[in-house]
Amino acid sequence: MLSKIYVLDTNVLLQDPNSIFSFQDNEVVIPAVVLEEVDSKKRYMDEVGRNARQVSKLIDSLRELGSLHEKILLENGGQIRIELNHRSFHELQDIFVEKTNDNRILAVAKNLSMEELQKEDGRPVILVSKDTLVRVKADALGLQAEDFLSDRVVEIDHIYKGFLDLYINSDNLNRFYEKNELLLSEITNHPFYPNQFIVMKDALGGSASAIGIVDKSGKKVKRLVFNQDHVWGIKPRNVQQTMAMELLLRNDIPLITLVGKAGTGKTLLALAAGLFQTEDLGTYKKLLVARPIVPVGKDIGFLPGEKEEKLRPWMQPIYDNLEFLFNTKKPGELDAILAGMGSIEVEALTYIRGRSIPDQFIIIDEAQNLTKHEVKTILTRVGDRSKIVLMGDPEQIDHPYLDEYNNGLTYVVEKFKEQQIAGHVRLVKGERSGLAQLAADLL
Template sequence: MNKIYVLDTNVLLQDPFSIFSFEDNEVVIPAVVLEEVDSKKRYMDEIGRNARQVSKLIDRLRENGKLHEKIPLENGGSLRIELNHRSFHQLQEIFIEKTNDNRILAVAKNLSLEEATKENGKPVILVSKDTLVRVKADAIGLFAEDFLSDRVVEVDDIYSGFCDLYVSTETLNQFYERGEMALSDFTHHSFYPHQFLILRDALGSSSAIAMVDSSGKSIKKLTTKEPHIWGIKPRNVQQTMGVELLLRNDINLVTMVGKAGTGKTLLALAAGLLQTEDYGLYKKLLVARPIVPVGKDIGFLPGEKQEKLRPWMQPIFDNLEYLFNTKKPGELDAILAGMGSIEVEALTYIRGRSIPEQFIIIDEAQNLTKHEVKTILTRVGDKSKIVLMGDPQQIDHPYLDEYNNGLTYVVEKFKDQSIAGHVKLVKGERSSLAKLAADLL
């Protein structure tokens, strides 16, 4: 049976093309949703861009007919703008205020009541990314769903970049001796390029870390021979994997995810400094992060651009102070000014740039949308390497979650590409307190 899907504003602002995601069913957009979209189109951020995209898309669909009378969509479904069914009579004793959310609920409820009177009435489903709107809908007897079509992966399928593989003792010994083996010699499973395998014998008494080559057909020992990078040594298996990816010249895109305190930023900065300052492989180390506040925004900041950026970039400077072992106030600024090859920037200023021969680190990438992360990756110039990292479980963007953010999007789209590598850091190394807080809280 065909269904009627009533879309909340946040669905369109998250994905302007969401109206094509409901197959051959009927999509209804309440008039109040258009008002909300119109109020956002002047924003100069991702929400504003999506609002403008929605406006243009619906305007083009007008060529197919009158929007309030239902027009066909390419996927076999239909779309209409709901101008009727706005009566608040059914909800006035439950939700007193006529907020936009409640007006959308009223449209869905009235449509549902109308369909219930028909012999072959269709189920009416409200689609919203707002949890409380779905709760309200359930309270008044409406079906409600989250919009999941924008999710890159399902809940249990997020790629970690490594896996355990049990092999015979003989196979493990052969790998130690040769340093490489064809996957077909000991397993029928297929793996992604640059995926790490933790080889263990059946007794669990010995193990080895192997890395699938770029063809995905054989495994090799890790190539990194550095005992430490800028005074930093990997403290666990996953950090060792991360260092391997960061120092490999044939891997242009590295993604690292992990909870707070797992060492993502420190390892990336150390690897960038080693290859920029010591090896001279890159002309500059560029570090950037999106400006998304945690908690209430502190408003406008005084001073020049660098002074304004300092509070947002302070986590980067904290790690640089540790790497340079600075003790006095202003000492780090003097070092960075003297070097001239380290640039700490906000992502706000990256559009339109071309970034060749640079080691690029994008911190807190989980707060980026798919469009924003595409904008960043398409800025990467020749002979550059880019590292995206963050914690998908700590997202401050109102329309993103663990499964649809830009970082997860890149991990999933590039996991089978020979120029990319990924690892999930699982063990906190900042302090015993930080590790306990990340696990318990």
């Protein structure tokens, strides 16, 4: 006998089309109204539309195995069926008057639950939804409700920071300064990832300390290569910014992820490093800066003008940082500089699909608003001899189906942390202003 019945909300399928295979050997029930909602999203030209089309194809392929309104056995031992009955609104009509789609899904779960309670061997019915209010409503009706967590890349307490504090004796610290490297096996038995930073401190409380980076083999910690006083007038102001600049300037690490709250310096550091390597060193032919167009608050609708004019409001945070780096003071001065240089391109992510991008320093800002599929699309566009920097704040997400633990940026951080070609740093300290830091912490 199957142990549980899971009733899926539409948002679970639209977030992860393969979610129906995530419930082991239990029974998965999809209310008919969910199929209607999925069908209404199929024409969307975004990630939601793509997932809706994928769900449709997946359920259609299951028809070959049997009748969907009865039960179909899945490979993982579970079962799935489309629920056409149990739609009665009788139990909910006094509580929720309107017959919205959410309430219809709740009605199916409630009626199934009541039916199971009347059986001797009745199974628990659990509603699975990404919508907080649907779970609250379910709780008010006496229904079990859960968030869908299988799409999470990492557990809450284990998000990779990219660095670690390590207390070692002063002899080892002195040896590190003399030889510029240490064998990790001599100072700790803690496992490390390639390109992970170690902040080494005196175990006896002395003031001596050092920052090292784990080599590609993961067996040695070495001194940082970056030794310039500043890059395009930007000097790292704290330990994590020093780590970030090290990764940004290293040619042997083509994938960088930077995570941090607003004001920690992610965009400014990346732009400075990109301009230095594009304009001064000539390592890359072009600096490409892109960000997803996801509005904060109410969307302002269609904008007049050419593509550049339409993009300007969305890309203004990038232009603000460029104005600071170029030290421009007059209106239009930055546009004239960028037009004259020709090697800096500010673009919306909408236009990146289908491109191949070689010999470029690519910065993707606000990457926390990308889904796993969108991040894959971007990374598979990166051509030979290019370097890509993904950055953002997973605590500031404007996408309806993403959270801190299942967004594209966190996905890349976790999937690439063991790879030799990738480096990551979580920036901790805000450097914009005392007010900005306090607001990021308090609000």
